[in-house]
Amino acid sequence: MAIAKAERLMNLALCLLGARRPLTKRELRDSIEAYVEAFGPSEHTTGSDDSFNRMFERDKDDLRELGLVIDIVDSLDGETGYVARRDSNRLPPIALDAEEATALGVAARVWQQARLAGAASGALQKLHAAGGMPPGRTPDAEGRHSTLEPHIPAREAAFEPLMLACRDRKPVVFDYRKSNAARAERRQVEPWTLECWRGHWYLAGYDRDRRAERVFRLSRITGSVRSRSAAFTAPVPDQVTVRETVERWAGETATASARIRLRSGAGYPLRARAAQVRELGDGWDELEIPYGHGLDAWLVEFGPDVVVLEPAELRADVVDRLRAVAKG
Numbered sequence: 001m002a003i004a005k006a007e008r009l010m011n012l013a014l015c016l017l018g019a020r021r022p023l024t025k026r027e028l029r030d031s032i033e034a035y036v037e038a039f040g041p042s043e044h045t046t047g048s049d050d051s052f053n054r055m056f057e058r059d060k061d062d063l064r065e066l067g068l069v070i071d072i073v074d075s076l077d078g079e080t081g082y083v084a085r086r087d088s089n090r091l092p093p094i095a096l097d098a099e100e101a102t103a104l105g106v107a108a109r110v111w112q113q114a115r116l117a118g119a120a121s122g123a124l125q126k127l128h129a130a131g132g133m134p135p136g137r138t139p140d141a142e143g144r145h146s147t148l149e150p151h152i153p154a155r156e157a158a159f160e161p162l163m164l165a166c167r168d169r170k171p172v173v174f175d176y177r178k179s180n181a182a183r184a185e186r187r188q189v190e191p192w193t194l195e196c197w198r199g200h201w202y203l204a205g206y207d208r209d210r211r212a213e214r215v216f217r218l219s220r221i222t223g224s225v226r227s228r229s230a231a232f233t234a235p236v237p238d239q240v241t242v243r244e245t246v247e248r249w250a251g252e253t254a255t256a257s258a259r260i261r262l263r264s265g266a267g268y269p270l271r272a273r274a275a276q277v278r279e280l281g282d283g284w285d286e287l288e289i290p291y292g293h294g295l296d297a298w299l300v301e302f303g304p305d306v307v308v309l310e311p312a313e314l315r316a317d318v319v320d321r322l323r324a325v326a327k328g
Contacts, residue, residue: 003033003034003037007034008032008034008035008059009059009062009063009066011032011033011034012028012032012059012060012063013063013068013084015028015031015032016028016063016068016070016082016083016084017084017086017089019083019084021081021083022071022073022081022082022083023081023082023083024077024079024080024081024082025052025053025056025079025080025082026042026079028056028082029041029042029052029056030042035052035055035056038052038055039051039052060082063084067089068084068089069084069085069088069089070082070083070084071083071084071085071088156201156218156219156221157224157225158174158203158218158221158225159194159201159218161224161225161227162191162194162203162218162225163194164227165191165225165227166191166192166193166194166203166205168227169231169232169236170191170227170228170229171188171189171190171191171208171227171228171230171232172188172189172191172225172226172227172228173186173187173188173189173225173226173228174186174187174189174221174222174223174224174225174226175187175221175222175223176216176220176221176222177220177222178220182324182327184222184223187207187209187216188207188208188209189203189205189206189207189208189214189216190205190206190208190232190233190234190236191203191204191205192204192205192206192236192237192240193205193240194218200217200218200219201217201218201219202215202216202217202218203215203216203218204240206232206233206234208233256290256291256292256311257275257288257289257290257291258288258289258290258291258295258308258309258310258311258314259286259287259288259308259309259310260286260287260289260299260306260307260308260309261280261284261285261286261287261306261307261309262284262285262286262287262302262305262306263283263284263285263304263305263306264279264283264284264285266302266305267302267305267306270287270289270299270302270306271287273289273290274287274288274289275288275289275290276288284307286309291311291314295314296314296317296318296321297321299314299318300318300321300322300325306318
């Protein structure tokens with residue numbers, strides 16, 4: 001029965017750590033049971049050296065990826081030797097408070113649906129092994145283990161290429177469909193950073209076509225995200241206030257006021273945000289509500305129960321959205 005890879009890697013790591021001198025490939029092959037079982041003793045086999053060499057190189061790379069420092073030196077007989085010195089493989093003391101441990105746990109969970117899930121999981125395992133954070137559940141602010149674990153999904157296919165583009169400062173091109181548009185349109189963006197707000201991921205960056213800062217909801221990106229090798233044309237702000245920008249463009253931060261007519265007994269979410277409510281006496285009320293980007297999309301949801309009085313641009317936006325829905 002073949003020996004599992006995890007056991008083989010563990011035995012190789014222990015062999016390299018326990019050696020008092022560098023060991024050659026031949027010595028490692030004869031010392032580790034998994035290699036002997038797969039390829040036989042080095043002096044009794046022929047033709048299997050290439051296969052063993054490939055497996056050994058993969059195992060060595062895997063151990064290095066896990067954090068083991070393996071030195072390559074020339075042994076006394078002229079062959080290449082390998083050793084993992086204990087002083088090079090001691091982690092310094094790691095002490096994370098509850099907030100830091102929770103932040104790392106949340107960051108790792110972001111990658112559960114992405115390509116770096118394995119790397120994130122491996123990093124947490126290293127911290128657990130070093131005693132830097134408790135295993136299992138996430139600690140709360142008082143150091144107790146909470147049964148509730150924060151979870152930030154990153155299911156959008158655009159998340160990973162946009163994250164890499166933000167890191168590498170590379171412009172991107174993608175097709176984007178606005179909430180009131182029937183079809184997507186091409187956008188050329190210099191990406192700054194990503195932000196998760198109310199369970200949705202947003203990209204903040206510089207829109208080259210509109211020559212202004214814009215925010216894009218990742219779930220509205222259609223097709224693939226393509227990066228470009230050209231440099232940014234606009235300066236990146238020293239501090240990108242993504243949350244404030246997203247809130248403003250999502251309609252949470254009001255920049256003005258709007259007056260609407262609302263049918264009596266309807267639209268309770270609108271009434272909760274209203275600065276003033278005046279009864280008109282004919283089955284309608286007049287409300288003054290905060291007006292920010294995205295209010296038109298929200299008002300459309302209330303259908304015939306809402307009539308926009310002012311401003312004119314908000315009324316026009318609502319009419320355009322209603323017409324788009326009717327055509328659809």
